[in-house]
Amino acid sequence: MSSDRQEYQKKKQFFRDLLTIYGRKPVLEALEDPKVNVFRLHLAESNKRDGIIRQISELAEQRGVEIAWHERKALSRISRNGKQDQGVAADLQLPGYRASSEISDATLQEGMKCYIALDGVNNPQNLGMIIRSVAASGIDGLILPRKGTASLSPLVIKASAGTAFQCPLFHCETLEPELDRWxxxxxxxxxxxxxxxxxxxxxxxxASRIYVLGNETEGVSAAVEKQCNMKMKIPMSNGVESLNVAVTAALLAFANRA
Amino acid sequence: MSSDRQEYQKKKQFFRDLLTIYGRKPVLEALEDPKVNVFRLHLAESNKRDGIIRQISELAEQRGVEIAWHERKALSRISRNGKQDQGVAADLQLPGYRASSEISDATLQEGMKCYIALDGVNNPQNLGMIIRSVAASGIDGLILPRKGTASLSPLVIKASAGTAFQCPLFHCETLEPELDRWxxxxxxxxxxxxxxxxxxxxxxxxASRIYVLGNETEGVSAAVEKQCNMKMKIPMSNGVESLNVAVTAALLAFANRA
Structure with missing residues (x-):
């Protein structure tokens, strides 16, 4: 690879692994947290420049974070949620936020890793709780396909009690090819x-293990189930047939602490 | 004890251990579930007698459940929640719903029982999830002090995915004297x-064990903490300090399955 090409690949990876969050409160909290590396702040020109917007931009200046002003529409494209971004977004550079391609064959073969992958979990409360439990458990990470999973919205970050910034999170487009590879x-x-x-x-x-969890109503999709080489149950009493998905994730994540 | 007095005590206990639920949908679902023993249906005279109210009263008649009609105010006193009862309440006779006084010294000394007791858990979503996990885990029960705990409202029953009717639940006024006794x-x-x-x-x-869980913000109260003779932690990684209370309950309930 030429050094130009290497430079390009590195840059591409850098931008791919930025986590874009939105909403005034989550962005303010990220800027207030010294452990969170804010790469760039995005503000809509339509914002009134007082109150929390002034607080946000002053904090960004103090921290030396680049501020980019955009037309309202351009900001919506950045946040991917014009209805709820409140004219504010930020790109975070989190050491724990990476592409699932970084879980290489060698990584899996080196030791007994443990991951949880989500398939269709679109309830923000549940996703936030799952992130919190995975972070607390110390397993190797949570795999979040963009398609079908709730995005890391203000609600999710709140439900995670801020642990979304500490949790090892792996993003991918869809789950099937990754599961196949693993x-x-x-x-x-x-x-x-x-x-x-x-x-x-x-x-x-x-061996290394990846648990796949589907959504509460549908379970895992047929395409994802096909990629599994192991089925397990959590033994249940009193005729109960299933648990809340966030509870299930916690039991899986902590199972190897037991 | 005279047989009159025995009769009186038996009756008193019978009424004490009825679980009164309210709201049109939860009452309809209870009547539709053959496993749930509905002792009496309460309806406000102000209800229009069509749609779901007709469905509820017809179902009660089919099942031979006594129907009592009340003035609106009297119904509020029965449901204890006039704002949300929608003019409908029902007394359920559930084998799993008992007073915590039934957890006797002998019960505890006979075997390695395991219970979870709640202190100030007032979020209905969390309470429902806890009931579901306790029911599924097969531990010996969940202890719910009336003071400070969310009541078994429609929201709780929904969040429990209907398992509130199957879960061993023990009611008491306050927790401290019971913990002291145990x-x-x-x-x-x-x-x-x-x-x-x-x-x-x-x-x-x-020995038999009772885990006490406080609410997410405050933890257990000082008075309750005084009654504990054991402290434990759930080991956590990534700087996470606490878990959602429903997740904690699930980890405790399933810990002895592990």
């Missing part, structure tokens, strides 16, 4: 089913 | 603290 690299790609014979609490992990 | 009977009365030295996952249960 399975072929020898990983245990595992979905939950009440009909499974093996219990979560008896299935010793023998 | 501790003196030899139980491990245990609260969580991030400063505790013992981890949930290393503290083998050596």
């Amino acid at each position: 399975r072929q690299a020898g990983a245990e790609v595992c979905c939950l089913s009440s009909h499974a014979e093996v219990s979560l609490y008896s299935a010793l992990q023998q | 501790r003196q009977a030899g139980a491990e009365v245990c609260c969580l603290s991030s400063h505790a030295e013992v981890s949930l996952y290393s503290a083998l249960q050596q």
Whole structure:
């Protein structure tokens, strides 16, 4: 690779791994948190320049964060949510936020890694709670396909109690090709089913493992289920058939602490 | 005890252990569920007698459930929530709904029981999720002091995904005297603290155990903490300090499945 090409690839990766958040309160909180690296602040020219907008821009100046002013429409394109961005967005450079392609075959083969991947979890409260539990558990990360998963909106960041900035998060477009790759690299790609014979609490992990969780109503999609080479159940009593998805994620994430 | 007095005590206990729910949808769902024993249906005379009210009263008649009509104000006193009862309440007789006094010293000393008690959990979503997880886990029950805990409202029943009717639930007025009694009977009365030295996952249960969970902002009250003879932590990574209370309850409830 020429050094120009290398430079280009590096830049591309840098921008791909920026997390863009929006909304006045989440952006203010990110700027107030010294552990969060804010790369660039985006403001709509239509914003009144007093109150919280002044506070945000002053804080950005103090921290030496570049401020870009945009027309309202251009800002909507950046936030991808013109209805709720309140004229404010920010690109964050988080060490824990990366593309799922960084989970390489070698990474999986080196040790007993453990990840949770989401398929169609679109409720922001649940996503926030899942991020919080995954961060707390210390497992290797949460995989979030852009398609079908709630975006990292102000509601999600709030429900995560701010842990979204600390949690190892891996983004991808869709889950299937990644699961396929990981399975072929020898990983245990595992979905939950009440009909499974093996219990979560008896299935010793023998290789790196990726748990896939579907949404509460539909479960995992057929295409994703096809990529799984393992099925497990969480044993349940009293005729209960399923748990809240955020509760399930916590039980999976903490299962290897037990 | 004279047989009159025995009769009186039995009756008193019977009425004490009725669970009164309210709201059109929850009452309709209870009547539709053959596993739920509806003792009496209460309707406000102000209700229009068509649509869902007709459906509810017809279903009650089919099932041979007594129907009592009341003035609007009297119904509010029965539901204890005139603003949200929608003119409908029902007394349920659930085998799993009992007074915490039934957790006797002998019960605790017979075997390694496990309960969760709540102190100030007033968010209906969280309470519903906790009921669902406790029901699914198969632990011996959830203890709900009337004071400070969300009541078993339509929101709670919905968030429990209907498991409130299957879960072993123990009601009491306040928690402190019960915890005191159980501790003196030899139980491990245990609260969580991030400063505790013992981890949930290393503290083998050596007697019956009651975990006490406080609300998310305040934790357990000082009076309740005084009744605990054990402190534990759930080990956490990435600088996360606490988990959602419903997630914590699930980890505790399933800890002995692990």
